[in-house]
Amino acid sequence: MEWLNYHHLLYFWTAAKEGSITSAARTLNLSQPALSTQIRQLEASLGERLFEKSGRGLRLTSAGQTAFRYAEEIFSLGSEFQHQLKGHPTGRALQLVAGVSDVLPKLMVHRLLQPALELGEPLRLACREAPLPRLLDALQTHEIDIVLSDAPWTPRSGARAYNHVLGESGVELFGTPALAERHPGLFPGGLNGAPLLLPSPGNALRRSLDAWFERNAVVPLIVGEFDDTALLETFGAQGLGFFAAPAAISQEVARTYGVRSLGSLDGVRERTYAVSAERKLVHPAVLAILRAAKEEIFP
Template structure:
C-alpha cells in the first residue's frame, strides 16, 4: 500500500539505469531491455528527477556516470545481486555469497599492525571477501563517505579539518619502542637513549602523528638525531630499517612481530610516547559483523 509522504524508489527505473550503466549506452541497453530508446531515456530522466541528481553526463559521443551516478550504480549493483540471491535462496540453492569487508588503510600504519587488527575478521567462521585500499587519510575519508569502504583504519581521528563528518572509534593505544638492525645497534653502544645522540634515524614524514611525538621525545631528552630518511609509507621505512640505515620507532603492541619480520633489535620503550589506532566509520553505530570482530579483538587481544 502506498503511504503519502514516504519516498519510494522505483525499482523499474533503477533497473533501467543499472542496465544503461552496465551496457555503456542507451542504445545497447534498449536492445537488452527490448525497449525503445526514447522510452528508456524518459525512464532514466524520471529516476534522476525523483533523486534530485544527474546520474549521467555526456562524454564525447557516449555517456559516463557522474559522482552521484557512481554511488547509485554501486547500490543498484548490490540490490540486484541480492535480488538474484534471494530468488536462489527461496529455491533452496546455495548463494555462495561471502561476507564483504572493504577496509581503507592509512598508508602510515605499520602493515604488521593492520594484519593483526584484521586477523579476527578472518576467523568469523563464514566466508569473508576482504579488500584493503591503502592511501592518504583525506582520500580514504572521501571513499568512506561515498560508501566505497566500510571502515578506515588510521593513526589519527577524523576531524572537520581532515575530512567530512565521520565517527571515530578508538581501537586502543600502546607505547612506542625503538628498533635498529643488529649492526646499527652495535655501532651505538652505551646507555639508552643517551647513546643515540647524533645517530641516524628513519622517521615518518612531517605531519604524521607519530612524527610529532618523536620530535617532542627527542627535544625533551636533548637528543639531536641525524635524519637519514623520511617516509609516507611505513613498509618502505621498515625496508630501509632492515638495511641498517637508521633507527626506527614502532608500536609496542607489535614489537615481537616487528623484530621477527624485519630482523631488528629492540632497544627499549620510548617513555611518554603513545601510539593510537582508530577505526573511522560513516555511521555512529557499527553493525558489520567483521568490523565488530575487529573492534572487540583489538580491545581484548592487542591493546591490553
C-alpha cells in the same frame, strides 16, 4: 494514516543540496517543470513552504531546514541499510572492504584484520591503501566499509563519520643488532649522532618523536623520511637507521625485520582508530576487528 511520498522528499533533498531547480533537474534527469511540480506536491502534503526565492537560486525556509535535516538522516539510513545488506550477499562469501591509512605499520594492519579472517565463515577481504583524506571520501560514498587510521576523523562540511578507538600503545625504538653495536651508548643518550629513519613531517608520530628528542636533549642524524611506514621499516631492516614502531607489535617487528628494541620512548603514545560511516556497527567482520583489538592487541 498519511504516508510520506519519499520520491517527492528525494526531489526536495536533491534540490536543497544543489541549490537550484535547474541543477537538481539535471542531476535527477528530470525536466524542470516536472521537478517543480513534485516539490509543490510535497509542500502541499506537508502544509508548509519549503523553499523561497533567493536571487537566481533557492533558499530553505524554516520548515525547509527542518525537512532537509530529516531527509539527510532518512537517506543516510537508507544508504546504510543497502550498504549493510551488500555485506551479506546470498550464497557468496561475506565481503569486507577495509581502507588502510598509508602511515599505519603493515604488521599492525595485519594483526587488526586477522580476526575478520577467523570468523568461521568465508570472507572476501579487500584492502585499499591511501592517504587518510582520500579514504574518508571513499567512506562517505560507501566504497569501503571501515577505515583503519592513526588519526581520527574530524568534522568537515557535508560529511559525517564516527570514530572508534581501537586502542593505544607505547612506542619503542628498533634497530639491527649490528647497528646497535655501532652505537653502544646508554639509551637514550647514545642516540646522539646515530642514524634515524623518521615518518615524514606532519605525521602524528613524527611530531611526538620530535618532541621526545627535544625533551631528552637527543640530536640524531636523520638519514631518511618516509610517507610509507612499510618502506621505512624495510630500510630499517637493512641497518640504515633506527626506527620507531608501536610496542603492541614489538615481537612481530623484531621477528619480521631481524631487529631488536633499544627501549621505550617514554611519553610517546600512538592511538589506532577505526572510522565508519555508520553510528552503529553491525558488519560481523568489523565487530570481530573491534573486539579483538580491545581484548588482545590493546588489552
